[in-house]
Amino acid sequence: MSDARLSDPAPPRGRRWSWTDPKLRSSVIQITLALILVWLAWSFYANAEANLSRLGIASGFGFLDDRAGFAISQTLIPYNENMSYGRAFLVGLLNTLLVAFFGIILATILGFLVGVARLSKNVVIKALASAYVEITRNLPPLFQIMFWYLAVLAALPTPRQSWGIGLQPIFSGIASGLSAIGLGGLAAPFSGLAEGVGAPDVYINNRGLILPRPVFGEGSSGILIALAVAVVVSFIIARWAKKRREATGQQFPVFLTGLGLIIVLPFLAAAAVGFPVHLEVPQLRGFNFAGGVSVIPEFVALLIALSTYTAGFIAEIVRSGILAVSKGQSEAAHSLGLRGGPTLRLVVIPQAMRVIVPPLTSQYLNLTKNSSLGVAVGYPDLFAVFAGTTLNQTGQAIEIIAMTMAVYLVISIVTSLVMGWYNKRVALVER
Amino acid sequence: MSDSTSGQALSPHAFVSAAFREPEPPPTSDRGPLRWARAHLFGSVPQVLLTLFGIWLLYAVIPPLVRFFITDAVWEGTNRNACLPADVGHSVGACWPFIWAKINQLTYGFYPADERWRVNVVYALGALLLLPLLIQKAPYKRLNAIVFFGVYPVLAFVLLTGGNFALRHFLLGYLGFDGLFPAGAEVGGLSVAFWADFILSSALLALVAAGISRAVAGPGAGRGAARSTLIVMALLGVVLLAADVNFGLVPVETRLWGGLLVTLVIAVTGITVSLPFGILLALGRRSKLPLVKISSILFIEFWRGVPLITVLFFATYMLPLFLPGQLTIDGLLRALVGVALFASAYMAEVVRGGLQAIPKGQYEGAMALGLPGSLMMRLVVLPQALKLVIPGIVNNFIGLFKDTTLVLIVSIFDLLGAMRAAFTDPNWATPTTLFTGFGFAGIVYFVFCFGMSRYSMALEKRLDRAQRH
Numbered sequence: 001m002s003d004a005r006l007s008d009p010a011p012p013r014g015r016r017w018s019w020t021d022p023k024l025r026s027s028v029i030q031i032t033l034a035l036i037l038v039w040l041a042w043s044f045y046a047n048a049e050a051n052l053s054r055l056g057i058a059s060g061f062g063f064l065d066d067r068a069g070f071a072i073s074q075t076l077i078p079y080n081e082n083m084s085y086g087r088a089f090l091v092g093l094l095n096t097l098l099v100a101f102f103g104i105i106l107a108t109i110l111g112f113l114v115g116v117a118r119l120s121k122n123v124v125i126k127a128l129a130s131a132y133v134e135i136t137r138n139l140p141p142l143f144q145i146m147f148w149y150l151a152v153l154a155a156l157p158t159p160r161q162s163w164g165i166g167l168q169p170i171f172s173g174i175a176s177g178l179s180a181i182g183l184g185g186l187a188a189p190f191s192g193l194a195e196g197v198g199a200p201d202v203y204i205n206n207r208g209l210i211l212p213r214p215v216f217g218e219g220s221s222g223i224l225i226a227l228a229v230a231v232v233v234s235f236i237i238a239r240w241a242k243k244r245r246e247a248t249g250q251q252f253p254v255f256l257t258g259l260g261l262i263i264v265l266p267f268l269a270a271a272a273v274g275f276p277v278h279l280e281v282p283q284l285r286g287f288n289f290a291g292g293v294s295v296i297p298e299f300v301a302l303l304i305a306l307s308t309y310t311a312g313f314i315a316e317i318v319r320s321g322i323l324a325v326s327k328g329q330s331e332a333a334h335s336l337g338l339r340g341g342p343t344l345r346l347v348v349i350p351q352a353m354r355v356i357v358p359p360l361t362s363q364y365l366n367l368t369k370n371s372s373l374g375v376a377v378g379y380p381d382l383f384a385v386f387a388g389t390t391l392n393q394t395g396q397a398i399e400i401i402a403m404t405m406a407v408y409l410v411i412s413i414v415t416s417l418v419m420g421w422y423n424k425r426v427a428l429v430e431r
Numbered sequence: 432m433s434d435s436t437s438g439q440a441l442s443p444h445a446f447v448s449a450a451f452r453e454p455e456p457p458p459t460s461d462r463g464p465l466r467w468a469r470a471h472l473f474g475s476v477p478q479v480l481l482t483l484f485g486i487w488l489l490y491a492v493i494p495p496l497v498r499f500f501i502t503d504a505v506w507e508g509t510n511r512n513a514c515l516p517a518d519v520g521h522s523v524g525a526c527w528p529f530i531w532a533k534i535n536q537l538t539y540g541f542y543p544a545d546e547r548w549r550v551n552v553v554y555a556l557g558a559l560l561l562l563p564l565l566i567q568k569a570p571y572k573r574l575n576a577i578v579f580f581g582v583y584p585v586l587a588f589v590l591l592t593g594g595n596f597a598l599r600h601f602l603l604g605y606l607g608f609d610g611l612f613p614a615g616a617e618v619g620g621l622s623v624a625f626w627a628d629f630i631l632s633s634a635l636l637a638l639v640a641a642g643i644s645r646a647v648a649g650p651g652a653g654r655g656a657a658r659s660t661l662i663v664m665a666l667l668g669v670v671l672l673a674a675d676v677n678f679g680l681v682p683v684e685t686r687l688w689g690g691l692l693v694t695l696v697i698a699v700t701g702i703t704v705s706l707p708f709g710i711l712l713a714l715g716r717r718s719k720l721p722l723v724k725i726s727s728i729l730f731i732e733f734w735r736g737v738p739l740i741t742v743l744f745f746a747t748y749m750l751p752l753f754l755p756g757q758l759t760i761d762g763l764l765r766a767l768v769g770v771a772l773f774a775s776a777y778m779a780e781v782v783r784g785g786l787q788a789i790p791k792g793q794y795e796g797a798m799a800l801g802l803p804g805s806l807m808m809r810l811v812v813l814p815q816a817l818k819l820v821i822p823g824i825v826n827n828f829i830g831l832f833k834d835t836t837l838v839l840i841v842s843i844f845d846l847l848g849a850m851r852a853a854f855t856d857p858n859w860a861t862p863t864t865l866f867t868g869f870g871f872a873g874i875v876y877f878v879f880c881f882g883m884s885r886y887s888m889a890l891e892k893r894l895d896r897a898q899r900h
Contacts, residue, residue, distance in 0.1 A: 142837060142847065150865055383741065391744075401745050
């Protein structure tokens with residue numbers, strides 16, 4: 001007890017503060033950081049105020065109600081130049097979402113095909129898929145967009161010489177190919193077929209893509225209602241089937257039933273109201289097409305470039321996802337007596353998806369963000385309409401760029417929240 | 432029992448072979464090119480169809496490409512007439528004279544012709560310094576890295592811009608003490624006011640640092656803090672001196688830069704800036720201090736959530752409004768700021784992945800050895816973490832290199848922008864000019880990106896091997 005060495009030595013005088021004291025250190029660092037941040041924010045604010053008044057730029061969001069005064073080449077909702085900047089913002093946002101939506105669908109399909117092809121035993125297919133991946137991934141997306149727009153689409157024929165896409169050109173192509181290699185006798189049935197199917201419904205030329213337009217007549221809403229009912233019923237059946245399977249082990253053909261319902265119910269409804277839907281087929285009149293929907297070439301170029309570029313990345317994700325499922329899994333499935341199809345469907349793909357989905361979502365986000373590059377070819381997306389034209393006209397850089405960034409940020413945050421929820425759902429449950 | 436292993440002797444059980452038998456060769460149907468072709472090309476009907484489809488695709492793509500770029504291409508000429516099918520007499524592929532005519536514009540932009548040697552020196556020095564860094568066996572790695580990341584950027588900066596910046600104010604000047612120094616006096620082209628200001632500011636900073644350290648960490652720490660501050664200020668002084676001295680180089684404004692020069696300047700700046708900042712942000716994100724952590728997360732997620740083009744617009748149109756009015760920033764520098772912010776956020780996430788992969792035992796081991804936090808990071812954690820994420824870092828570099836094309840939207844002419852400008856030249860308006868230009872630019876981008884990705888794969892393999900031993 002009297003041994004002084006065992007008791008803590010008294011702290012040396014005049015050194016009550018020590019840099020090695022974590023509490024002190026953390027508060028010093030954080031206070032310094034807070035001071036720097038506050039100073040930055042204050043000086044940004046003060047400078048912005050001074051600069052704006054010096055340059056005579058208005059501030060605030062009042063400009064959103066002003067007349068825009070410019071036209072937009074692709075509008076999904078009614079719009080003309082007398083409408084407001086706010087309306088133009090909406091038009092641009094919808095255009096961004098449109099190209100992102102179709103781009104994601106196309107990129108997923110192409111990416112999965114190429115990714116599986118890279119794992120093929122067939123060396124020719126494998127080499128082709130590898131070349132595709134290397135080329136698309138190693139060229140800048142902006143380069144690809146400009147290539148498709150300036151070089152490829154501009155080199156397409158004029159509307160009068162449009163290329164038709166459909167069965168007729170395929171059949172007549174086969175016929176002319178056969179007669180070219182000296183099998184003229186075999187060509188006749190194909191040219192007959194080409195005559196039989198009539199003119200194609202889809203055309204592509206240097207002014208874009210022309211598609212048939214579905215025209216909904218009286219009573220079409222019934223078909224839509226039938227479709228909705230079919231979807232809801234299939235959903236209910238799926239839940240019931242799952243419950244029954246877990247309770248009794250009995251299977252139910254959920255997919256086939258659902259598919260049948262979704263096809264048959266709307267068809268019956270359409271028959272009941274006398275098929276009110278028909279396709280308005282585009283027809284060449286003079287120098288351009290009349291009827292149908294024409295898709296602007298900027299959209300086509302952007303869509304092709306974005307989806308082929310992203311597909312290269314998706315292919316690599318799919319390939320690594322499939323490779324990540326160990327061979328023992330499919331061997332075990334085989335030894336349980338599962339055949340090839342069920343093995344893939346029930347064992348390999350669910351496990352591969354767990355690896356594939358997170359990076360896949362980030363590719364979807366990248367595609368959405370890359371759609372802003374459409375500004376280089378004049379596609380009227382959110383960025384071109386708002387941060388381009390509107391910024392030029394109003395000069396309100398702070399509000400406009402902040403709003404544009406906020407839109408992309410919201411898209412990113414919503415996607416990552418959904419992803420987090422999905423990841424939690426499919427995560428391995430470990431004991 | 433021992434004689435049964437000798438092979439010659441009979442086994443006690445005569446029906447058991449005493450020696451291993453040579454394996455039989457596989458049946459003939461399982462060997463040779465035929466067998467290979469069956470396994471890889473013609474195994475089943477769908478396989479045959481796929482092979483035929485693939486061969487047809489190759490046939491449809493490769494011969495036209497070869498025809499376009501080589502056999503039908505025009506190699507010599509002085510104007511568009513050389514590439515017009517009507518004048519040549521056959522169908523014309525690539526119009527290479529167009530590229531030869533524009534090659535200076537594509538490599539240097541509008542950099543004055545008499546000064547292009549400076550760009551060439553920068554290119555050559557960069558290649559000379561980078562090559563031994565990439566080759567594993569080359570000696571003097573540390574010195575090489577210091578020269579490449581420390582000396583070379585300053586040298587390149589002075590060479591490309593011309594240096595001789597008329598520096599007028601340092602810290603005290605900006606704080607409003609201009610009156611202390613004689614304005615306008617110069618010694619050898621250097622402003623007396625600036626350098627007096629610099630030396631005085633450095634001394635004051637060192638004193639302040641010493642004072643703070645002394646108050647916080649005790650009397651022993653003051654001297655060290657003063658010394659560190661002076662070393663940092665001395666390095667900064669050398670850089671400033673290099674920028675201030677008149678080497679007799681003609682100044683070249685950045686708006687004259689263009690083509691591959693701009694592409695490389697943006698890519699290299701982005702790469703060198705993003706790595707240190709990315710590491711800092713990643714450490715910040717894993718910090719236990721709530722304010723540091725939250726501000727790192729906000730910074731990273733904000734820049735990662737928006738497209739680069741909005742970041743460039745932010746840097747070009749919005750940032751100048753946030754800075755004092757008299758401060759005008761060069762257009763290229765604005766783009767560089769945008770690229771650096773964006774690339775740092777992405778780099779931070781890559782580095783964070785590496786930090787998370789380091790097992791806790793490594794941290795605990797370092798602590799048990801008594802290493803303080805900064806040394807633990809520098810000597811134990813970061814070397815392992817960075818090694819793990821080298822592929823991710825290189826992937827980031829590839830992405831950054833591809834993203835440099837976006838500056839053409841804020842009117843800076845990189846390689847792609849210079850190419851697009853070249854397309855508008857009526858002297859070279861031929862049907863194949865566009866395809867030739869895109870072909871050439873595509874090859875350049877592909878060579879850089881593909882080269883980087885292959886290098887990273889080789890590196891990854893080597894590190895993997897080293898890890899297993």
